[in-house]
Amino acid sequence: MPWDRNQMAARAGRELQDGWYVNLGIGIPTLVANYIPKDVSVTLQSENGMLGMGPFPFEGEEDADLINAGKQTITELPQTAYFDSATSFAMIRGGKIAMAILGAMEVSENGDLANWTIPGKLVKGMGGAMDLVAGVGRVVVIMDHTNKVGDSKLLKACTLPLTGQGVVDRIITNLGVLDVVKGGLKIIELADGVSEEELRRATEATIVNAKEAE
Amino acid sequence: MSKVQASAADALADVIRDSMFIAAGGFGLCGIPELLIDALRQSGVRDLTIASNNCGVDDFGLGVLLANRQIKKMISSYVGENSEFMRQYLSGELELEFNPQGTLAERLRAGGAGIPGFYTRTGVGTVIAEGKEHKEFEGKTFILERALVADLAIVKAWKADTSGNLVFRKTARNFNVPAATCGKICIAEVEQIVPVGSIDPDHVHLPGIYVHRLVEGKHEKRIEQRTVREREVA
Numbered sequence: 001m002p003w004d005r006n007q008m009a010a011r012a013g014r015e016l017q018d019g020w021y022v023n024l025g026i027g028i029p030t031l032v033a034n035y036i037p038k039d040v041s042v043t044l045q046s047e048n049g050m051l052g053m054g055p056f057p058f059e060g061e062e063d064a065d066l067i068n069a070g071k072q073t074i075t076e077l078p079q080t081a082y083f084d085s086a087t088s089f090a091m092i093r094g095g096k097i098a099m100a101i102l103g104a105m106e107v108s109e110n111g112d113l114a115n116w117t118i119p120g121k122l123v124k125g126m127g128g129a130m131d132l133v134a135g136v137g138r139v140v141v142i143m144d145h146t147n148k149v150g151d152s153k154l155l156k157a158c159t160l161p162l163t164g165q166g167v168v169d170r171i172i173t174n175l176g177v178l179d180v181v182k183g184g185l186k187i188i189e190l191a192d193g194v195s196e197e198e199l200r201r202a203t204e205a206t207i208v209n210a211k212e213a214e
Numbered sequence: 215m216s217k218v219q220a221s222a223a224d225a226l227a228d229v230i231r232d233s234m235f236i237a238a239g240g241f242g243l244c245g246i247p248e249l250l251i252d253a254l255r256q257s258g259v260r261d262l263t264i265a266s267n268n269c270g271v272d273d274f275g276l277g278v279l280l281a282n283r284q285i286k287k288m289i290s291s292y293v294g295e296n297s298e299f300m301r302q303y304l305s306g307e308l309e310l311e312f313n314p315q316g317t318l319a320e321r322l323r324a325g326g327a328g329i330p331g332f333y334t335r336t337g338v339g340t341v342i343a344e345g346k347e348h349k350e351f352e353g354k355t356f357i358l359e360r361a362l363v364a365d366l367a368i369v370k371a372w373k374a375d376t377s378g379n380l381v382f383r384k385t386a387r388n389f390n391v392p393a394a395t396c397g398k399i400c401i402a403e404v405e406q407i408v409p410v411g412s413i414d415p416d417h418v419h420l421p422g423i424y425v426h427r428l429v430e431g432k433h434e435k436r437i438e439q440r441t442v443r444e445r446e447v448a
Contacts, residue, residue, distance in 0.1 A: 047315065048241040049388050056443040064244065064435035065372075065386040071242040071295075072441040082384055084391035084419075085241065085267070086323035089316025093334065112339075123303065124294030130342065131316030134335040165339030 002174040003191045008142050010035040011189075012101050012172050015140055016042050023047060023092070023132055025102035026070045028142045032101055043079065045097055047128040049088050052080035069128065089128070093135040100132045104141040104168075106158045109205035111168040111180035113141065114160035126163060133164035145173035145202050152204035154178070154185060175199045184208040217378050217428045218407060222253035225401045225427045229366055230259045233286070237322055237364035237397055238266040238276065239390030242295070243438045245382070246275045249403045249431045250368040255282055265289040265322065265362055267315060267389050272298050274436050280308070289362070291315035295438065314342060317359050319392050324361035326395025326424070331360045367397025370433070371420070374404040375413050378422030387419060394424050401427040 003011065005028050013035030016022060023045045024032050033055075036042055044053040046068040053068060054075035062073040091097060106114040113133055116126040133139050146152055154171065170188070171178045176199050177189040184206030190199060200207055219225035236254075240246030251270075254262075255278050262285050269288055270277035279285050280298050287309035293299045302308035313321065314336045324332055333356035337343050347358040369390040372383035380402055382390060394400045407430045 046385070048244070049385050056441045058445050059442040062437060062440055062442065063384065064437050065384040067242060067244045067385055067438070071244070071438040073437060073439065074441075076384070082382075082387055084382075084387045085315070085319040085389045086392040089319050093316055093320075093336065123300065125290060125292035125312050126314055126342075127292040128315035130314035130340060131336045134338065135316075162340045 001193045020098040023100040027103045029101040049083050052077045097136040099138040100136040101140045104143040108155050108158045109184040111166045112158045113163045113168050114158040115163050129163050133167040138169050140170045142172045145175040154203050154205040222249040222429045225429050233261040234365040235263045237367045237393040239369035239393040241388035243436050245386030247368040247370040247403050261286040263287040269293050269299050271295050321362040322392035322396040325363040364397045367393050367400040369394045369402050371404045373406050375410045377410050378425030379418040380420040382419050399426050403429045
């Protein structure tokens, strides 16, 4: 069985290392906050101006002045710090954030990421995604391996406008985990019950053999 | 000379003109200058260019200026919450310049800090880089982004003293600081104005030098996405 949203988020949770400052994107990446390993302490950044993002508030305790980058009401923690947007992106651009976990529409075999617009259809804007992929130490994307009609979203070259060029380090899909390496994508792990053949068939991007990637 | 004005309309009266460039604070509906936006709506000023991370929702925030056809151009990073925005943009009535969020924040900050431009990695290899100067630093490619200086900055803080020192609350600080600094004139609306000496000087978030006029008023502070968790029953 391929992984579902929560299993993908749980797998992404294992990417987190103790002491890291991390930014989680909107959508499935937000769920990763529920799967931070018990022995790992990470600080979540919200790019609208907060380090130390806490869980959603209890009903009746929502505060209009306290939201995350997805505009959802959230809470603070004892170690929380607030700052303005210029400071927030200075720490992103300055490489202080160890990792960003983001959603994707397409990823190419050289690590190009497209996740912000579908010309003529979806014109909402890139928000902070372009700054994040250009600035953080490591970019992990969580995405479905294929679209609704079964076409690969891991491509030789992206067809949609890019968010960043050569920026993706690791891809977690419903079928498994792949790294962007020289020459293409390398399979790191298969989802439970998914065969390598199945993953290869669902992938347009070049998959390099483990040996070639060494 | 007192910075404190009787109302948002008074604060704007001799400042606003058609086709002016305004920088507005706020992120989503959080920390937006809602009183000044409403006064702009009532003034009928037109053909505005507005730099703001978002453009409100259809019936609140900057969205009310869109509905009233007062905005000519937006400089924003994300406008996905506003259907009237999409309609005007797709029909060609509204100009839109997308900026990556950090680039927008830094353009405002740089404008206020007297820096005409800066090089950034953000957007290299994307449509954002088209037509911009590219330059290599230590083997990596950067693009030149230009600073923004606004005719008017409108911002919202939690508290001000009468000298214009501002204190923000939680994530409502966001774009209000960089927007305020880049305005040739900055008007701040706040929930309370207190006498000088009431704010610990070590706790001032934005010094009064950046704030020319102050308005106190009641804020709706609408929540865009109310998300809560269940209380665990013991």
